[in-house]
Amino acid sequence: MLRIDRRMIEHFDWITFGVVILICIVGILTIYSATRPPLDEGEHPPFYVKQLLWLIIATIALIIFVSFDYAKLRDFWLIFYIFGIILLVIVLFTGKTAMGAKRWINLGFFSFQPSEIFKIIFIISISAFLENKKSPLSTKDVLKTLLIFGIIPFLLILKQPDLGTALLIFLLTFVMIIYKGLPIRLLLLLLSVGVISIIFLWEILWEGLKEYQKNRLIAFIDPHIDPKGIGYNIMQSVISVGSGGFFGKGFLEGTQGPLKFLPERHTDFIFPIFAEEWGFLGCLILLGLYYLIFLRCFETSMVAKDNFGKLISVGFTSIFLIYFFINIGMTIGIMPVVGIPLPFMSYGGTTLLANFIGIALVINVRMRRFELFYP
């Protein structure tokens, strides 16, 4: 059960927690601004209230996930992993179809995206799997890891289809292998195989993409092709960011969001709303806060008492960093639009919960970094 201990409060990573909460509050304020009705008439959609409730739920989850020793998780990794794979299979058969993709499992009272849960399971499992492997990894270990953690979930998630998450999982597997270390020749070989297969499989891959995915890629290369069609999101997003200027238009003074020029303004495109109202200065501060989180989480990986802890920290730090970079990158037109949220800011309950569990596990590792703490 939950034991409140003086040492627990002392060693708890208040800095990371504080910064995360701060970003979440900024997020809720931005959601409030993004969804406000034009001219402040009519009803204000309650997204910001819902997000606040989810923040409370996520904080409770965070407390739960720091209260036990993370080391216990490694004993159950295989069960977790099999459970995760089963979830991915189930969603293919019974999943709710939304916008042409099966990504949700409906439990009647509540529906969730198994891939969000899978990401947590994935980090725990791969960390446990790689923990005791010799470093650098042998060729056999690299291939085994790639197969179990890379290719199998990649194919299952691709089938939903959710190209973004599938690529993320594959990328993460690779990051974890590199972190663990691998023979340099193998690295070069894998990289060249990757490059060659992309070149040769490009057409098959391109044909395999859904129409909207193709459009997004085309639009990314040239958003001016059709400003009212496929390039619209990117154009409007860039306009929002750019029109913020150095000091921003001011809180609740942005026009791109409430006048609905920017689609997905409280979820994937939350950053442009923030950038429009708070300007370059505000963006610098926000980026600074994220920088603090990444640094702190990464530092945890260096001070962790065991390999399992190191790998968990590196895994979650990488997820946050990749999401952060791709999301902001796409809103400012330097990355294709791949529909992934900005950690801690975008509206969405499951995602917030999953991210908080991730942060909780990293804090957990940091709290228990001293060998003598909780023997």
Place this chain on the structure above:
Amino acid sequence: MNVNRVFVVVVFIIFSILILRLWQLQVINYEKYRKLSEQNRIRIVKIPAPRGIIYDRNGIPLVENISSFSVSVSADYADKVDKALLSKILNIPYEEMEKKLKRKPESIYLPIRIKEDITFKEIAMLEARKNELPGIIIDIEMRRHYPLGAATAHLVGYLGKITEEQVTKNPVYQKLPSYFMVGQTGLERLFDEKLIGTPGEKIIEVDALGRELRLIKETPPSKGEDIYLSIDALLQEAVYQAFEGHSGAFVAIKPDTGEVLALFSAPSFDPNMFIEGVSGEYWRELTTNPQNPLLNRAIQGLYAPGSTFKVITALAGLEEKVITPERILTNCSGGISFGTWTFGCWKKEGHGPVDLKRALAESCDVYFYELGKILGIKKIKKYATLLGLGSPTGFFSDEKAGLVPDEEWKKTTKKIGWFLGDTFNTSIGQGFLKVTPIQMANVMATMVNGGIKYTPQILRGKSIDKQDLNFDPKNLAVINEALNAVVNEPQGTAAQARSFMIKFGGKTGTVQVVSKKTKEKLTRRINIEHHAWFIGFAPVDNPEIAFALIIEHGGSGGGVAAPVAKNILEGYLIKKRQLNVKN
């Protein structure tokens, strides 16, 4: 290499990229994106100004603005609206309604126009069922109405959307949105810049769906200038009625001022059908009609003047002093021979001995062959040109020039020399001569006002552009007396058109469309009847009106054209009396 250091470098690179890009967007290109975001939410809507009214010389409006109502569906309701109900109320077949709603408007923000000019009953029904029909917009617009309809169609013209050509040629149009209606023909086009007024402007804030959120600023439009014409609406109507069943043209000019009193071309069309873009069927009917109703024959129709030209040949003879009015120039025996050629007179049995007055009154061809021979083509051309033939009168921009031939012209275009026969043909208004009705009306005006050539003027008031041709008044009087005889003496070619209501004079003309030989060979498909001319003036003693009229394929000038002229003059007088009684 240390993995930890790699991570730090990666994070550093990522943050550098993001910050540099944000710097580029928010600091370097700030102005550009600020403007784009303003353009997103600010929409400037131009409001057309009420156009100026065009009045006739007595203040009767030839075109007015009336309000009209139209129904549109806002773009975001195009799929949702109750099409069945709407098609029932507006009496439009369901399929057509579906087609209309599917059609994309010019801008995704503009509502889709469903029906124009709806009735008050339809408005009432739409209003009554407002709750069942969300997204329905009823607009009030000013539209043009031409009370005289086809009677003034060519003169007043009509409106249409701004064309590409107009935009490139006229900077005024470059500032107007493409849906504006501007003058396309006639006076609507000629005076468009005055009539159009200054459009107003509405600056509104809109959301991404184009919904108007609030009005930021409004500048009301200011009405266009009114225009007062020299035209007499009553005469215009009388002309229209007299032309019933004929095609041709009529132009009347006030001799002492050069003001155009009437200008009409037949067949005509109803300009009220053109108001919001022509309906497809009516336009097709007009453009495929072999009679070409859209052509303004009064200024663009080119015809040989026929015997009406004899007035000019006669004046040339008198002015050049090669004849005297009393001189019996010839003894007409029905034709003259010239080498192997024979030039016939229209009267085969001949006129006998003729002087100038008889030659004009009875239109003796042989007299004018002889006179032409004496004068030579150069002198004939001199007087024809002096009186304004061969070049536009300067009244309208798209007038035709016509043609007065001479030796040089024939050598360069036909590559053969000038024959005496060509001079003969020109003397009686046949051959290569080409004139427009307005030119002939102006010739007539000059002949009866003492020899002053005005540039015909469409606005009320005396024409300032004039030229005294310094003809001997005695010569003009001789000719006018002969023209009086044409109508008012029993042997005159237009004797049957003599009016007891008004004494008018003039000259008939009958133009061969094809030669007699060709005529026999032709199949009956095309109309090869002669064109009938009459140029005249009234009243004879103190002319207040000079006119020219042509009836295409009408037959003879005396038999057809002159009676129509009589009907016009009498019809006008009757209308005037009726109006006076009413007042």
